[in-house]
Amino acid sequence: MARALARASRAEAVRLAGVAQRSRAIGRDDLAAALDASVRGMERGAADVEAAELFWVTGPMARLAMDASQDVPAILAADAPAAHGLMVFAEPLPPWDTTGTDGLALRDGQRAGIPYHDPVPVDALSWAITAPTHPAHAQAGAVIRVELHTRPERLPLPLLGHQCPFLVPFTTITQPIPAALDAGGTVLAPAGVVSASDHIGVLALLEAAWVLMSAPALATTAPAARARGHGNGSRRGPCDVSVIDVRPARRARLEPDGATAPSGRRLTTRHVVRGHWTHQPHGPGRALRRLQWVDDYLRGPDGAPITTRDHVWAWRH
Template sequence: MHRTCDFCGDPYPTWTLVGGEVAAVAIGTAGGLVQNFGHAWAACATCQTYIDDGRNDKVVDRAVQVLGFGNHPEARERIEQLHLAFLNARDPGRTLITTTAWPATAITARELPKVRDRLARFYHGADNLPTALVDTDARQQIAAGLNRSRLFWIDSDFTDLAEYAAQRLPDVTISRDLMPSTDGLLVWSRPVTGRQIAAASWTATSDGWHLVNYRTIGGGLDGKPLQRLREQVGWLGPMSTVQVHEQHLLPGDHPAAALLATWLLVAQQAAEVTTAEVDKALRKTYARTNRPAPEVRVVRIRADRGATPPSTRPASGDPGRSQTSRFWVSGHWRNQPYGPGRAHRRPVYINPFLRGPDDAPIKLSTTVRMLSSRKPNPETHE
């Protein structure tokens, strides 16, 4: 559902407020009309900043300006009546809107410890989340998990590979050895999949894990509203969560598919993991609170996996036929046996490769494939 700020019409509402039940009655010669505005209103970050500061007049001014009623004193008066009828009866508290499609905001590897700490503080705080997303016990578990989590930043090439692989992911059985750490927060260099997922976290519980997807928030804001949002919430807003347990089967089209694909690629040693330089001021902040210096792991494609040797195997389903050309086989998943007695199966990603005799020409195609092993600066995303 596409929502806007109920005060000014801003397309990026941030909070849901509960106040007075507001209705407007219009009476004319032909009869009357009642418009019910309800008791739950959405507020954008700017309007919420004015409300927090007790400047309801600024909320009205912003609405009048945005709606183009600056030269109509009577219109301003009517808008003020509606706003004050709601705000003067407002209940304490507010709920973060998790469905707003914010513009993407880049998060660098160096920023990741601060992003994690702000997100954990939000979970520990008093601001509400939709009850369908996270209940009280789960939020405290996730907050505690974030505080002890390992941090992973996925570079642009590996992000491309993970997104492509996630689109073809088979059903995956969750297991402890699938995850690169017991608790973790993972950020891709850009949002992935059509859901625009920017990050994901996993938190161990007594009977499994909480998996949470996040989008970046605050894109396009500046000044005090942005500063206030960063202080109160941070850079990431939860989108969805699921609780899983050992040997839980998740379908390949699950919202956590991008996270699962990234885990699987790391587990099959397709990744090269290095450590990012963390801001000096941030290290000092951790030292003052007797916390160990944060460590951010940067995940890239392994340099020795950038190409796959040509295969001389004949085409599948025609073992006796002599091949006169080589052709590309697209990247795909294959179930590989593992564990005691090789009784379990785990998807393993097979990179695109050439099939056919070594000396045969490559069949022409309009498709271009690239698997890069370059090492870009994680701060520039280039």
């Protein structure tokens, strides 16, 4: 998928470069300049995919990351498993509302610019973390560029003149990082427009996935069986695949007998502490901080009765 995506991006760059040359020949330098920018974007996207670490995410793990992403406080470059990545989902993420970017412009043969405003399912995310290049981002430590991809068959017509049969990029998000991802956070889109919270949701999902897959307390990583062939008798080299397994069930971690509450009083019951994010001290003198997920656990002395804080109204006939 990654190789086909890179080839298609380079082919689209060649096609657009030819259109830009014809635009200059008829005196449309303004159109040619816009096409040149698109050419650079396509070439950059191809290079990013070629350099990307590859991740395949199952449906349950995508839902787990989406659940954990609801209260991610920030996105940090240090948490990324690689500077370039392509994350493909076995099941699509919720559809992306294209009206915020004025929809998509599809193609019908030689006729381009056909408007399309329906939501588009997200089948993959690619990212690239680079040094700031835009003057507006000069104070940032880094910049992350995220492209949203969908499968071509989800669109009624092609989006690009040359597009990969597996994935097609349709939206790009650019954000200086580190960045806070609270409700008041903002994300700067390529056109310089401050976007809505759905862009923040994409960044939060990436941050949650990065941390959850690398947390030793939550996941284990092991090499997969090295498979050969495609089932049709052909032979190829062994697949280099590492499988990340998240714990199959929530952990029930009990604090020592006689535990005390933050107020200093002795606890006489146990209660569930909801999973949450924390800034874990580490490094020399524990002076550094990294984002850490703390799973649900039981707080209180061993053997004490469990109390609940939520009341549920069961409404039935």
